[in-house]
Amino acid sequence: MSGRPKKHSLTLRGHRTSVSLEDEFWDAFREIAAARGRAINDLAAEIDAERGLDLGLASAIRLTVLRHYRDLANTQ
Numbered sequence: 001m002s003g004r005p006k007k008h009s010l011t012l013r014g015h016r017t018s019v020s021l022e023d024e025f026w027d028a029f030r031e032i033a034a035a036r037g038r039a040i041n042d043l044a045a046e047i048d049a050e051r052g053l054d055l056g057l058a059s060a061i062r063l064t065v066l067r068h069y070r071d072l073a074n075t076q
């Protein structure tokens with residue numbers, strides 16, 4: 001896996017956008033979406049709607065991944 005961010009296209013409420021994340025974050029984001037029974041575009045749209053204007057979508061996704069795995073670690 002590469003440490004460099006890779007750009008992927010997402011569709012958020014009918015609009016195409018691209019997000020750059022490292023492979024590990026893409027993998028984790030897909031795992032989280034699958035665990036929640038959600039499409040990756042739907043989860044990204046939810047994150048996009050909830051983030052503030054001062055936070056980019058890629059950063060908001062990374063923080064979602066971090067919070068998810070922190071929550072898991074705290075419940076074990």
